[in-house]
Amino acid sequence: MVPPAATRHLTRDALYQPGETALLLVDMQKAFLNPPTEKPGAFNFGPYFYEHTSAVTVPNAVKVLKAARENGVEVLHTTIQSLTEDGRDRSLDHKLGGIHVGPTDPDADPVEPLAPKGDEIVIKKTSSGVFNSTNIDYILRNIGIKYLVIAGILTDQCVDMAVRDAADRGYFVTCISDACAAPTRERHEGALSAFGGYCWTTDSDTMAFTKNFIQEHLINVNHITPPVLEQLKGINLRQIYRMIDATNDGLVTPFEQWLQQLGLIPDYVRILENHLSIVL
Structure with missing residues (x-):
């Protein structure tokens, strides 16, 4: 089938344009990436997740973040964090799943290697989909963003929703596969394989090699x-x-x-x- 003339030139891996590209780091926060503790309500994604994110995911995200900052790419961070101490503002899914990071909890912050700098935007959310429970679409359009590079956790949940929702809203999306993670390799790879035409999937080395x-x-x-x-x-x-x-x-x-x-x-x-x- 021949695509209509109006869309024939479009591709998911379109060249990035200066001033129109943003990096979105999804939920790379202490509550999820630090090793599990005995603290009530603490998260535990299993040994594989913590070993892999420590050795692979976070270092690769750092690499991409460094390249973004050096090249003037807008950087946004999302964190799961309730507005209320009792979490009554959370989504139904988060309530049923027991997902709650309070408004004053220091574990809501991104891990130190990925800590925001300057006036980088941090968006708090109480659902899996950042486009569903925040004004990120409004923010991105105000900034003039058309190309969205996404990395973070979990690949098959919050990252998955960010990729699909961004694509549905007309952004050219790139997912950095080795700067994402899920509790198991199978879940991670399954999510990536299902992205299809929603995004261009690549790795951190490719993204980090910029104009320099x-x-x-x-x-x-x-x-x-x-x-x-x-x-x-x-x-x-x-x-x-x-x-x-x-x-x-x-x-x-x-x-x-x-x-x-x-x-x-x-x-x-x-x-x-x-x-x-x-x-x-």
């Missing part, structure tokens, strides 16, 4: 001179992907020809592919 990628990672290649770096710094990494010969058939693409004309090493594209382990 070439300068930071290939600065020691003798053929790359400062003037060349200046020409390359403005290239979005996804533009590079699209210009690479995806078939790997040995043919020289126009992009590779351009790189060679600039004095870059002939196997430059191969370095990019190997370094990022990207399957094109």
Whole structure:
């Protein structure tokens, strides 16, 4: 089926635009990520979850957060936190599930490596879906956001709802798979596999390599001179992907020809592919 002309150019992995992109960190808070305690009402997602989030999820989220801040991307944090001490303002699901983080509970705050800085926006919610129980859509539209990058927990619950609801509201959504987590690997992978056309699913390494990628990672290649770096710094990494010969058939693409004309090493594209382990 041929798509209508009005939508033929649209794609979930559209290039990000300056000033129109935001990073949304979902519920990366102490109440859920710190190891379980004997405190009444404390959460316990099991050994796998705490080992995985400590070793993989949080470090990858930190990597993406750092890249976002360095490139002027708007950063928003959501936390599950009631407005009332007894939690009467919570959603029915949270009441039935016993999910309650009080308004003065310090465990409502994001974990220290992901703590908000400056005037980064923190949105408190009392349901799984941030678009259903907060004014985040209003906030994003006021800021001018069209591209939403999402990471957080739990992949198959609050992250899942954020991805789908954002897509339904017309945002171009990206989910950072290795900066998300669920109580089990199966639940995490099941959620990711079900996202389908709702979002572009990628990893933290791909997202963290921003416009400074070439300068930071290939600065020691003798053929790359400062003037060349200046020409390359403005290239979005996804533009590079699209210009690479995806078939790997040995043919020289126009992009590779351009790189060679600039004095870059002939196997430059191969370095990019190997370094990022990207399957094109």
